[in-house]
Amino acid sequence: EKAGYKHFMLKEIYEQPQAILNTLRGRVLPEEGEVIFEESGITQDLIKKTKMVNLVACGTSWHAGLVAKYWIEKWVRIPVQVDLASEFRYRDLLVDDSWLTIPISQSGETADTLAGLRIAKDHGSTVISICNVVGSTITRESDGTIYTHAGPEIGVASTKAFTSQLAALYLLGLFMAKARGTLDQKAIKEKIDVMLEVPGLIEEELKAWHNRAKDLSCEFSQYPNFLYLGRGLHFPVALEGALKLKEISYIHAEGYAAGEMKHGPIALIDKNMPVVCLAPQDHVYEKLLSNIEEVRSRRGIVISLGEKGDEKLKKLSKELIEVPKVDDRDVNPFLYTIPLQLLAYEIAVQRGCDVDQPRNLAKSVTVE
Ligand code: M6R
Numbered sequence: 001e002k003a004g005y006k007h008f009m010l011k012e013i014y015e016q017p018q019a020i021l022n023t024l025r026g027r028v029l030p031e032e033g034e035v036i037f038e039e040s041g042i043t044q045d046l047i048k049k050t051k052m053v054n055l056v057a058c059g060t061s062w063h064a065g066l067v068a069k070y071w072i073e074k075w076v077r078i079p080v081q082v083d084l085a086s087e088f089r090y091r092d093l094l095v096d097d098s099w100l101t102i103p104i105s106q107s108g109e110t111a112d113t114l115a116g117l118r119i120a121k122d123h124g125s126t127v128i129s130i131c132n133v134v135g136s137t138i139t140r141e142s143d144g145t146i147y148t149h150a151g152p153e154i155g156v157a158s159t160k161a162f163t164s165q166l167a168a169l170y171l172l173g174l175f176m177a178k179a180r181g182t183l184d185q186k187a188i189k190e191k192i193d194v195m196l197e198v199p200g201l202i203e204e205e206l207k208a209w210h211n212r213a214k215d216l217s218c219e220f221s222q223y224p225n226f227l228y229l230g231r232g233l234h235f236p237v238a239l240e241g242a243l244k245l246k247e248i249s250y251i252h253a254e255g256y257a258a259g260e261m262k263h264g265p266i267a268l269i270d271k272n273m274p275v276v277c278l279a280p281q282d283h284v285y286e287k288l289l290s291n292i293e294e295v296r297s298r299r300g301i302v303i304s305l306g307e308k309g310d311e312k313l314k315k316l317s318k319e320l321i322e323v324p325k326v327d328d329r330d331v332n333p334f335l336y337t338i339p340l341q342l343l344a345y346e347i348a349v350q351r352g353c354d355v356d357q358p359r360n361l362a363k364s365v366t367v368e
Contacts, residue, residue, distance in 0.1 A: 007355045009155035009248070013341050014206060017199035019160040020334065022149035023167040030196065033189030035175040041128050041144015042172070047179035051098035053080040054125065056088050056116040058365065060158040060243060061104040061165060064130075066236035067333045068169035074330075075177040075191075085112035086368075089119055097124035104169075105129065106153060106161035107364035108136020117141055130168050132161050146172060155356045156363050157248050159341050162240065163334055170195055170331075194328040201324050202338060209339040210346075212321050216303065217346035219319075223274050226251055227265060227300075228340075229258040230278035231288055237333050238278055241340030248358050249348035258291040269300040276343075278336050279306040279313055282329045292316050305336055 005011035028035055053072055055065035065082040072080045085103070089112060095101070101120035105113045108131040117138060121127055129142040132150050139145040148164035174191055177183035183191070220226075226245055230238035239255035246253045256265055258277070269275065275295045279288045289312070295302055296316065304317035307325040314320045321339045326332070348355050 006349070007155065007345075009157050009159060009345055009355050012153055012155050012160045013338065013345065015151065016160045016163050016338060017203045019148075019150040019164045020167045020202070021199045022151070023164045024171065024195065025149070027171055028192050028196070030189065030192050033185040033192060035171045035178065035188075035192070037146055037171075037175060039144075040146045041142070042146065042175065044179040046100065046126060047176045049098065050078060050100040052100070053078055054095065054099050054101040054120065055080065055082040055104060056085050056101060056113060056120065057104035058085050058110050058112055060162045060240060061106060061110075061113070063236045063240040063243070064162055064165035064169060065102075065104050066239070067166055067233055068173065070233050071170060071173040071330060072176060075173050076180055076182050078176070078180070083116070085110065085116040089115045093119065093123060095120050095123035095125050097126075099123075099125040101125040101127045102172075103127065103129045103138055103142070104131075104165055105136075105138050106132045106148075106150075106158055106165070108133040108138040109364045109366050110138075111366050111368050114138055114141070130165055130172075132164065154363075156358055156361050157244055157341075157344070157355070163337060166333055167195070191328060191330065194326060194331055197326070198331050198334050201326070201335065205324060205335075206338070209321065210342050213339065213342035213346040216319060216343060217350040220274055220303075221249075221347045221350035223272060224252060225268070225272070226253040226274050226276060227268065228253060228255040228276045228278075229261060229288070229291060230255075231258045231284040232282065233330070233333050234278035234280065234336060237336045237340070238276070240337060241276060241344070244341055244344035245347065247361060248344055248355050249351055249353055250359070251347065258288055261291055261294065266294060266298070269295055269298040271299040271301070274301045274303055276340070277302055277304045277317070279304050279310075280323070280329055280332055280336070281307050281310065281325070282332070289313070289316065305339055
């Protein structure tokens with residue numbers, strides 16, 4: 001049932017091109033530059049009247065929400081707030097019927113997310129969930145659901161569910177942009193086209209990323225702490241990379257917005273601190289390079305993820321994991337996440353951890 005893979009997690013990492021493709025399938029008309037969500041409850045009218053997009057989730061699903069905030073605010077120009085469900089549910093909320101609440105959950109059974117959904121509904125918000133499990137409680141209690149079609153995810157660490165959530169949220173962002181007229185047809189068409197290239201790109205790179213992760217795991221599996229840094233879209237990816245590492249390898253890892261480093265975590269950096277830096281050549285590339293310089297001057301060990309052929313970054317890094325350069329970097333979160341999943345996986349294997357069933361964790365957290 002693991003189809004020859006040593007762990008479900010590894011199988012599921014390798015299934016990502018298919019999972020993303022399945023989530024896109026039937027929902028895009030590339031020629032027309034259009035996104036369609038049949039039977040999801042999402043309509044143009046709903047989007048037109050929405051004043052606030054409210055994303056509520058836990059763990060990795062929350063990270064997907066954080067990525068979506070950057071996409072939706074950029075493309076749709078609606079404010080997006082992203083809440084941890086456990087915080088959302090106990091706050092004095094401002095939610096009303098002009099809000100669109102989107103719980104994001106792989107399992108559809110997470111207690112905090114479900115409670116958040118119910119509270120949002122009580123405040124009059126429409127609720128459209130993003131979920132991977134057909135008929136789960138969250139889908140039953142939502143006004144509509146956009147299903148991710150990742151297939152069953154067995155490994156406790158979320159991998160293909162995350163990138164499938166990203167795919168669903170990416171499409172949702174484009175649907176909203178169309179409904180609000182904030183992106184024209186040509187722009188939407190281009191964004192669909194580049195998204196459709198992603199599964200193939202991942203397929204091409206998986207083996208190389210995996211080999212890199214194996215090499216690096218020999219060198220880095222014994223360090224007690226890791227820091228992950230990114231900016232913009234790559235900040236949530238840094239959080240996700242750190243979460244993967246800590247949950248399956250039990251190494252302490254923190255994800256940080258790179259610009260926040262000087263406000264505290266920089267004090268931790270010395271020659272024993274590997275710092276994973278997400279450094280594509282986007283609009284904050286130069287800023288990220290300055291952060292790398294700061295790490296280097298404290299003798300931190302720089303492991304970078306950056307674009308193929310980036311010699312400058314290579315020189316500044318102890319190790320570089322290469323990621324393909326794409327025409328539109330809005331799809332980068334798909335590409336930068338997967339090497340981090342593989343790195344966490346190989347480090348955990350190297351440390352002899354039970355990758356699919358990490359200690360103290362359950363696949364779905366149905367209690368508070
Ligand atoms: O099923 P859900 O997406 O609601 O689960 C949320 C979190 O429990 C989950 O993402 C958790 O953080 C994963 N173990 C992370 O890999």
